[in-house]
Amino acid sequence: MSAASALSARSNIAPSISRGVAASRVASRARSSPGSSVVVAKATPAEQSNIVVFGGTGGTGSECVVQALRRGAKVTVLARDPSKMRQPPGTGGANEGAPVSDPNLTVVRGNVSNPADVAKVITKDTTGVVVSLGGKTKDVGATMLTDGTTNVINAMKSAGIATDARIAIVTSIGAGDSANQAPIVFRVLMATVMRSIFNDKNNQEALFLGPGGPGRDLEFCVVRPGGLGVGPPTGIVNVIDGEAGSIARADVADFCLGALFEEAFPYIGKAPCISSVGGTSWTKDRGGKGMMEA
Template structure:
């Protein structure tokens, strides 16, 4: 598969690039600073610099001839999300550019607190953990909620992956999934498993048009 990865220099993004190359895909990593891409050079890896993700014409040039897109974009902090939202504006441009370039498949990482609480969620999480998270990181989740709305409004076949707290641990491949819901009791997941979920969804027709909760 010819795959373009946005947010490739982040913790989840570099895992997406690494795993995609291991799986035999041709990968275009879109970055602002190539020096921050923590992935060795590879014959099937192309690194493309796009300083401004609102430049839709530049995105179309990058996406022409591609088959799918993975977005690991997201705000680095609540302050950044409040001052300059990242994910919502970027995905608005990316989805439009995908349509113009004829790229029909997209997976993107969001966050569990953007989704609904599972009915089976424990009282502690329901009454304390989720409310505190949603208050402390409200601008981050607002940005991601806008991102999800922009994606759903487009014409792509999309999948959104909603993980809880991310850990820098090896891929297990044994994480839990919940379609259009969060995983009950889901507290953490390895970034590498989120990358696995993002890539796996691209070849899973049943994942199209759904938000999928994942957790260890």
Template sequence: MCMLFSTAALLSSGLLLSPARSPAAVAPRARAPTLSIAVFGASGGTGSEAVLQALERGEDVSCLVRDASKLKAPRTAAGFSEGSPFASDKLSVTTGSVTNKADVDAVFASGGVTGVVVALGGKTSDVGPTMLQDGTANIVAACKANGVKRISVVTTIGAGDSMDQAPWAFRLLMMTVMSSIMSDKNAQEAVITSAGADLEYCIVRPGGLKSDPPTGVVTAGKDQDAGAITRADVAAFCLDAVVEPDFQFLRQAVSISSNMGSGFKSVLADKTKSRMASK
């Protein structure tokens, strides 16, 4: 089952779930008066979008990055300029490694974190073959220690039980040149569904990722075919997953795409250049 959302549409069920919408586009929801979003992988394409959009929504943001100089706005919006460092008193940056438990714990040290977005990435040759699973395990442990329930985790189409949703040619790549990163992503999902089973999680499996402005259209579902989607729309979906009290896909793994087509070319997007190097 898959569902199509847009910034202007309501679901027939009456839910106001529009994963990639601007928060101002719909009536305000009842939610915690003060929200603080922790973003891991914040200097990557999807992670930096999550930072930008969380700040745009008026949330406090804390994040962990390996290199603070790489934490920059992915596009010009909300008073930030594309390619420039984020300048906001609502942003707290910790430098370190997600595989170091102490560094992860430091992100939660000031208290008040209410939701976590995990958008980890990196070439296996740079970050190691188990960074995703090890880092996510540290994040899950920190969530539990600090009473944080909501977490969204970006993996990929083809991970877990979604292999059959990927085009056959892409499946061949996942079993060959991408086998190492896919092994880590599968293990990452297993961490969420086992150690993190009591959290209110959402595993987010995008198709091909594009560095374009948000479209405001997201198709989300358990069994839908893979398709392309912008990193901005993925980030919006992830933020909704940790902010919306009645988010529809809690404790689920869902594939998401947009209105950019499907099939091998669409899913591959820029992954041949990075081999899924950075989310």
């Protein structure tokens, strides 16, 4: 039995997705509504994509940027400090920390909390969006995730791509209705020292999952990773029904890009909790970053 099959056999882990063969292993998702025909979620192959990454200089966001570029996509990043667009420690390998330089990469100075800045980078040619925002509340404000993501939703609608471009939003295990999937010690932190950031994460998710949320009609995937670690992608992502374990940022990024690039991606319109081969163990290797810093 392969490692992926062994993990999938565990009662609290849904079937694994090996990202290299995901398109042939998952079923397409269709959305229907009363009085209308079934509409199949759209996707644009990487080499034809023009994506925007918010939080692209962060741990997970930079993985999204570099991996998308390697797959032939055009990538635009909105960054408060463009000089921080560096190779990540996972996919970057020996080039970790070096500036990312690629003819298909455009880095625009700006702030996701400013609607005008967001509108500059989301255009009618945008085929997909990744929102991987993070940072300490004292530095970015108590509502940055919600405010910034609202600006992204509004910009996608203003650009006329709300039904044509997919969006992946990185939140966290423990957000929304996944509170019981977080380890007990983490739940304590969520209710105490991390209460403010989880209020923001919950409100961010409600933009897509809550009644009347402005993002409900987008082709979205809310991604809830377990403990974020550093390292190269393993190529395996477990969608967890029970308590989630750890996962490398590189694998989270690969999952997000799958939501944008793969027509048969099965979690559009959903909020999967994911962890990697670590099963339900909780790994605290965060590469010097805070636990909730994407």
